[in-house]
Amino acid sequence: MSDRVDFTLLDRFGFYYGMIDNDLMLHFENDAVYDFLSVKPDLLNIHLTDLFNETIGLEHEVQKVVTGEKQEFSIRNINRVNEYEIFFNLYFLNRNYKGYPAVVVIKNVTNEVLFYHSLQQSRNEIQLLQHELLDKNYELDKINIGLEAKVSERTKQYQESSDLR
Secondary structure (H helix, E strand, O other), X not given: OOHHHHHHHHHHOOEEEEEEOOOOEEEEOOOHHHHHHOOOOOOOEEEHHHHOXXXXXXXXXXXXXXXXXXXXXXXXXXXXXXXXXXXXXXEEEOOOEOOEOEEEEEEEOHHHHXXXXXXXXXXXHHHHHHHXXXXXXXXXXXXXXXXXXXXXXXXXXXXXXXXXX
16 A cells, blocks of 8 residues: 555544654654644654643653653643644554654544534533423413412302302
8 A cells, every 4th residue: 555545544534643753853754734733844853842732741751652661642632723623632652663763643533522512512502491491381380370270269259159149
């Protein structure tokens, strides 16, 4: 299978990858990740924290993956808003690939997160409508009790006036 097909499949399923060296410099083989992250592709070799500021303070964890002390490390549900809103997960894997000690995998989870948010919003709207319906039913019950009392009172008054004749 050619690299072009590999990249097409990875892009199709929302996966992007790059290699990490011992100095935590990232090396990507294609520009698709830059398009996804909405950054300039002239950054061929960039430090991990410059591209993924979410890793600031976690460099030691990534370094453990690079050195083999740890097999993997992940940061999930990263949210960014550039040209548009995206959500992604970062996976750092201790896999020697093309001479680099580790690999970073970026998984686009935007559609899943937006679907979940939409589903949650629908659930919230349904709960709100249920509460409104319960309130309306309570109000209707009160009105019905009042009407029943009036009908009972009128019926009693009618019977009393009928008895007087």
